[in-house]
Amino acid sequence: MLASKLPNVGTTIFTRMSQLAAEIGALNLSQGFPDFDGPLALREAVSRHVLAGHNQYAPMTGLPTLRQQVAAKIARCYGVQRDANSEITITPGATEAIFCAVQALIRPGDEAIVLDPCYDSYEPSVELAGGRCVHVPLALPDFSVDWQRLAEAINERTRLIFLNSPHNPSGALLSRSDLEQLAALIRGRDIHIISDEVYEHLIYDGVQHASVLAHEELYARAFVVSSFGKTYHVTGWKTGYVVAPPVLTAELRKIHQYVNFCGVTPLQWALADFMAECPQHVEELPSFYQAKRDLFCELLGGSRFAFRPTPGTYFQLADYSAIRPELDDVAMAEWLTREHGVAAIPVSVFYREPPTDMRLVRFCFAKREDTLRQAAERLCRV
Ligand code: PMP
Numbered sequence: 001m002l003a004s005k006l007p008n009v010g011t012t013i014f015t016r017m018s019q020l021a022a023e024i025g026a027l028n029l030s031q032g033f034p035d036f037d038g039p040l041a042l043r044e045a046v047s048r049h050v051l052a053g054h055n056q057y058a059p060m061t062g063l064p065t066l067r068q069q070v071a072a073k074i075a076r077c078y079g080v081q082r083d084a085n086s087e088i089t090i091t092p093g094a095t096e097a098i099f100c101a102v103q104a105l106i107r108p109g110d111e112a113i114v115l116d117p118c119y120d121s122y123e124p125s126v127e128l129a130g131g132r133c134v135h136v137p138l139a140l141p142d143f144s145v146d147w148q149r150l151a152e153a154i155n156e157r158t159r160l161i162f163l164n165s166p167h168n169p170s171g172a173l174l175s176r177s178d179l180e181q182l183a184a185l186i187r188g189r190d191i192h193i194i195s196d197e198v199y200e201h202l203i204y205d206g207v208q209h210a211s212v213l214a215h216e217e218l219y220a221r222a223f224v225v226s227s228f229g230k231t232y233h234v235t236g237w238k239t240g241y242v243v244a245p246p247v248l249t250a251e252l253r254k255i256h257q258y259v260n261f262c263g264v265t266p267l268q269w270a271l272a273d274f275m276a277e278c279p280q281h282v283e284e285l286p287s288f289y290q291a292k293r294d295l296f297c298e299l300l301g302g303s304r305f306a307f308r309p310t311p312g313t314y315f316q317l318a319d320y321s322a323i324r325p326e327l328d329d330v331a332m333a334e335w336l337t338r339e340h341g342v343a344a345i346p347v348s349v350f351y352r353e354p355p356t357d358m359r360l361v362r363f364c365f366a367k368r369e370d371t372l373r374q375a376a377e378r379l380c381r382v
C-alpha cells in the first residue's frame with residue numbers, strides 16, 4: 001500500500017461544489033470563474049497564433065514579448081521597473097508559480113505562516129516540501145491581520161509568510177501600512193514572502209492596490225504571483241506569472257523547468273498581443289466588476305442574508321445566521337444548491353480551525369447580469 005504524502009487532502013471544495021451544481025442544474029456561484037467569455041480580440045489572437053504555427057515549446061521562462069508586456073503593465077500600475085528577463089517568469093497558472101516558489105524556499109522542518117482563511121493550495125505545497133504550516137487566523141469581522149498573533153507565531157523555524165491581497169474568500173485588502181508593519185516584523189530575519197496577488201486588478205470604491213511589487217524592502221525577499229486567468233476572464237487558460245528579484249527568480253526557474261518547463265505557447269502570444277493592443281483593459285476592470293458587485297449586493301439587499309459589499313476580488317461573503325443558523329456552512333452550501341438552485345462555497349473549508357459560530361458562504365459574482373438576477377431572486381426566497 002502506498003502511504004499517502006497528503007493523507008488529509010481530498011477533492012477540493014471547488015470541484016465538489018461545481019460538480020454538485022452541474023448535477024442539479026443549479027446556478028453555479030461557487031467555484032470562482034466567469035460565466036462570460038474573455039475579450040473577443042484575445043480569443044481571436046489565440047486562433048491566429050495557432051494557425052500561424054506558434055505551437056511548439058515556448059522559452060522556459062516565458063515568451064520575451066509577454067514578459068515585456070508584464071513589465072510594462074507593472075511600471076504603469078505600480079510605478080516600478082521589474083526586469084523582463086531576470087525577474088519575470090510566465091507559468092502555467094498562479095498555482096504552479098506558488099508551488100515552485102514554495103519548493104524553492106521550504107526545506108524539511110521549516111515553517112510557513114498562512115493567514116486563515118487561506119487558499120487551499122498553500123498548505124499541500126508546503127507539506128510536499130517537508131515543511132509545516134502554522135495557521136494564524138485573520139481578525140473578524142473584517143479579516144484584517146492580527147499583528148500581535150502574527151508576531152507570536154514567528155520563530156527561528158519560520159521561513160515563509162503567505163500574503164493574499166485582495167483576499168480569497170473575504171475580499172479584504174492589505175494596505176500600504178500593513179506592508180510597513182510586515183516589513184518591520186521580519187526585518188533582520190531569514191523569512192521570505194509569497195504574495196498571492198491574483199486579484200490585483202479587482203479592487204473597488206477607488207482604492208488602489210498596495211502591491212508588494214511596489215514595496216522595495218518586502219520585494220527584496222518576495223515572490224509576487226498573478227494570474228492572466230483572473231485579469232482576462234480566461235481561468236481555463238491556466239496562465240500566470242511570478243515576479244521576484246533575480247536571485248529568487250533563478251531558484252524558482254530551476255524548479256519550474258522540471259515541473260512544467262514552460263507555459264502554453266499560443267496563449268502567451270495571444271496575451272502579449274492583447275496587452276499591447278488593449279492596455280486599458282486592466283484599468284477598466286475595477287468598474288466592470290464593481291458594477292457586478294453593486295448589482296448583486298443591491299439585489300441581495302432584499303434577502304435575509306447579511307453582508308457588507310466586498311472591497312476586492314469577485315467574491316461576496318454572506319452571513320446566513322438569520323436563515324438557518326443550525327446548519328454548518330458546508331451543509332448550508334449544499335442545502336442552498338439542492339433546495340434553492342444556487343451553489344456557494346462554505347468559508348470554513350479555508351480554515352484549519354474555523355470559528356465555531358461562523359455562518360458564512362461565498363458567492364462568486366463574476367457572472368452575466370441575468371445569472372446574477374436569477375440567483376438573487378432565488379436567494380431572496382430563501
Ligand atoms: N490564488 C488564489 C487566491 C486564487 O483564488 C486562485 C484562483 N483559483 C489561484 C491562486 C490560482 O490561479 P490560477 O488559476 O492562475 O492557477
Ligand code: GLN
Pocket residue numbers: 012014015030031032033168
Ligand atoms: N480560485 C478558485 C476559487 O476560489 C478555484 C480554483 C480551483 O478550483 N482550483 O473558487
